[in-house]
Amino acid sequence: MDSKYILGISELDSQHEEIETIFNALQGAVEDKERWHNLFESLCEKLKFHFYAEESIMRIFAYPESQEHRKSHLEVLKSLESQKDINLPSADIEKLRDQPMRLFLEQILSQDMRFAAFIKRNKERLGIQ
Numbered sequence: 625m626d627s628k629y630i631l632g633i634s635e636l637d638s639q640h641e642e643i644e645t646i647f648n649a650l651q652g653a654v655e656d657k658e659r660w661h662n663l664f665e666s667l668c669e670k671l672k673f674h675f676y677a678e679e680s681i682m683r684i685f686a687y688p689e690s691q692e693h694r695k696s697h698l699e700v701l702k703s704l705e706s707q708k709d710i711n712l713p714s715a716d717i718e719k720l721r722d723q724p725m726r727l728f729l730e731q732i733l734s735q736d737m738r739f740a741a742f743i744k745r746n747k748e749r750l751g752i753q
């Protein structure tokens with residue numbers, strides 16, 4: 625994963641890394657419907673787990689921008705769900721294919737970075753290592 629996406633919170637970073645790997649595998653599996661489907665299911669699961677993990681930390685730290693952040697998570701999931709119908713004409717799939725990963729990466733830069741900075745500030749304040 626490009627270093628500009630690294631938050632410095634190792635658990636979240638490794639989840640991002642794993643999700644990016646599956647996104648890439650999914651893009652390479654368009655010719656193989658079964659493999660594509662399995663990867664798709666696993667990606668949905670990993671994303672939901674990851675977003676849930678972040679949102680749990682937000683609650684613990686009473687993160688003031690959690691609403692907006694949650695909304696951006698839902699957009700990624702919605703975009704991914706829209707690909708589930710693999711009976712779409714291939715031209716449409718082509719158009720849609722890059723969108724979920726693009727949104728996911730943008731979401732790291734726009735939301736996760738702010739969140740990570742907030743967590744670091746508050747960990748210091750609360751004296752958590």
Ligand SMILES: [Fe+2]
Pocket residue numbers: 636640674678732736
């Ligand atoms: Fe994230």
Ligand SMILES: [Fe+2]
Pocket residue numbers: 678693697731732735736
């Ligand atoms: Fe996030």
